[in-house]
Amino acid sequence: MVHHKLPNTGPEREALRETGQFWTPDWVAEAMVGYLIAGGCQNLFDPAVGAGAFFRAAKKLQSMSHKTLTLSGTEIDPQALEEALANGLCKDDLANVEITDFVLKKPDSLYEGIVANPPYIRHHRLSRHTKAKFRALSMKLIGKPLDGRAGLHIFFLIRALQLLAANGRLAFIVPADTCEGIFAADLWKWITAHYCLEAVVSFTPEATPFPGVDTNPLVLMIANTTPQGDFFWVRCTKPDTEQLREWVLSDFTKAGDDLISYQRRLSEALCFGLSRPPVEGVSFDLTLGTFAKVVRGIATGANDFFFLTTEQAKIIGIPDEFLIPAIGRTRDVPGNDITIETLAMLKKAGRPTLLFSPDKRPLGQFPAAVQAYLRQGIDMGIHERSLISTRRPWYKMESREVPPILFSYLGRRNARFIRNYAGVLPLTGFLCVYPHSTNPDFIDRLFKVLQHPQTIVNLALVGKSYGNGAIKVEPRALERLPLPPEVVSETKLVANKKYEQMALLF
Template identity: 55%
Template sequence: MRQKRHQSLPRAGSEREALRSKGQFWTPDWVAEFMVTYVLRDQPKQLLDPALGEGVFFRTAKRYAELHRFELSLFGRDVDPDIVAQARQSGLTDADLRHVEIRDFVLDPPSAKFPAIVANPPYIRHHRLSPLQKAILRDFARIATGRNIDGRAGLHVYFLIRALQTLSPGGRLCYIVSADICEGVFADVLWQWITSQYRLDAVITFSAEATPFPGVDTNALVFCIRNERPEERFAWVKCRRPDAEELVALLSGNGRKKYQSIEVHERAVAEALSTGLSRPPSETTPDRYMLGDFATVMRGIVTGDNDFFFMTLSRAKELGIPESLLVKAVGRMRDIDGEEISPADLERLETRGRPTRLLSINDFPFEQLPPTVQAYLKEGEYRGLDKKTLIRTRRPWYRMETRKCPPIMFAYLGRRNTRFIRNHAQVVPLTCLLCVYPRQTDAEFVERLWKVLSHPQTICNLKKVGKSYGGGALKVEPRALERLPLPDELVHSEKLDAFLGLKQGSLDFGET
């Protein structure tokens, strides 16, 4: 069989939605090669793939066993009844597939333990699980770990717990999964349990150029775990090219002094759990200051229906909506070209036909509104807006969230354009941006804080608090952004540290 580098993914439509609902993202052959090398290193008699897919791990394991001349029985699970036919088409025989069962691995696990388990679990996010499914899975996790796993964990989290339970003493598990498994709100509890019960041998991360899943908005990691007494240190690896050779050497125990396509760091488990398993090792002493020392962070406004509430100034005039009921706003990160937005930029957006006004009717009873505005709101009711999920709990339904104009905004989801934006246009952001409110409103303090935030050293620190996604993208939530380390030397050079000793009043930035 010709080896596959990557799965061909539909970009949109029903096929893309079906892919999301099943969570089926096939492992490329070069990744399967080093994963199988790790779990078969001790030449076990059995291997389990609990999410068979098209059978890449079976094919790779067959080749490995033949090359190293030992007998290996293949066992598999999947919930997709069509999967066995796909596996046959990939080159596997009926003999290879005789121990494959169409059964739910998490909720209907095998009774036997296995010395080698290799898996690419279905990637199904929590919002695609029904309330009943979530309740059952959380009960399972609580019994298995003795801990409560947050309900925002996806199916792949529970899959990992079951895989570890199914591992025989001394057995090896290799598990490829999205980075949110060690970045989500559930991660601390999960990994404290894993690293207290099992030995973490290695974590393999990938640069954007080496990603196993191009075109997927998630960042992949591979975990190598043994059912043995935990150790204090493990190998943290960054793979920079889609090439298995050096990873095979490392994971087979034939490590090298120098590598070309991978970086290998020996890390303390405690440091990695603190820094984040998906993030590079922390090589410096902890920074003394965080953004939260100098500012608070809030998400932007959720309108519930941008098409109705967010409009151009010209459309507002056509509808007869007075400017007193409008708030200047920005709705897309790409509507801000650089690191500042000015009133002139807002005018240019309006000239280009981009919406810049948010309907905000919070202080007037319906009867006191102009007839034109009443008519527009009635049109919204006719369209069923008052029944929409994010709107129906508001009283009245057209009541809008409010935000003070943030002096600084943050573009929190991006690949190469994550940045802090100075807000000279007095706009409020929708959910595309975060609001950063300096604890001092003094104009000079705001400018100095923005200068520190925009510095490349600070931007580089975002990876310490952000969630990683495909293609090198980062997403930083409000509370995480408040934990953003600010380099000591930048804080001192801009004299921001003086702020921490002040309870009130303005700051003296005079030279000494």
């Protein structure tokens, strides 16, 4: 068995993010190749051969099953194939591997069995030129361009499906955003209309194939056959288990104690999320959007320039009229509320608590100290940063009303709602929750609902999942958060039919 230790920090970790190369462990690779063998595939194609995990798995399963698999594939990084040789493959194993760009290369053949761990490169690391080509590809294959936040792995998947022969099988291991991202609805509408989703494998945090990686992986098993209304959904609870491979080879009939298996309706799974367990007994009649609107926190574009400590602001000489109390990091809020005492503690610790917020007046009309600081920003190239360069003028800060409630939507501490007693504006580590009523009693009661354990549990129904159980919830998704009707009733909150004006039921 080949083990890969991932670097935690430094240049090596950054290189991983650039290449998206996170090698598949043997026990997962064997299960994925087993899906192809169980379907009678005699040819295995890997569009991202890398260190050769699937080729090694194929050789092992060939020996166990006495079946022959012809190996072929593509790889864009020749150095990765050197690692494959070091991991036990021989040159003959790699004889049919072509060094090329799988996604953008013009396809020339179909494949009966495709298996892959595509590079996990997030959208912000892709060039505009590459994104434009991917946009054209999705337009051609799906009939509409996918949202620009789709990463490289998404386009590996749709290209591979295009090249899957009739009755062929495909097994991909991908991050959960494949099923949760803003593009997911369009993607899965196309997939499930043209292909048969046979199984989805998820993993508990303890069983993750990629320890220490901020991603929640899923294995997708798809056949190029008539789409069906049901599929198998399994959660693997133990790493290095052979039961996953045996379950796949048994045609999904032998699920051992290390697996929790369900047969699910496709319609239910597409509604609640392919990455999430089956949902029962959850009402979406009342959601956070019934009682509040959600807006993202302020994106400064350059926290190092616009988010200041009191000492920095004093030295620069920025007048108070251009400074707004703000909070930047989720870990700067240790509890479930922000108070004046919280800000005092942060100031004492030397943490930034002031947002430098210039308006749109001409630079020459600011006080002298502000003019000097803005000119310093120009010298530093702040005005050329991607987000800031779109603003007119570049230094005009986004504005928000002070939100009574914040939501810490991604962090090492559990996602949570926070009561904003200090009147701060949040940066992008938080979402702003604006109740439809400014009545203090109403806000307190709504906050009580949001703090309820069942409400917190429901966050998993609307959030995007990452490693170690972390979730990220975007503004529109948070508005879809279901609130337990019995808890809402206990707080005596009522919305009118249009959900525009709120009233208290006394």
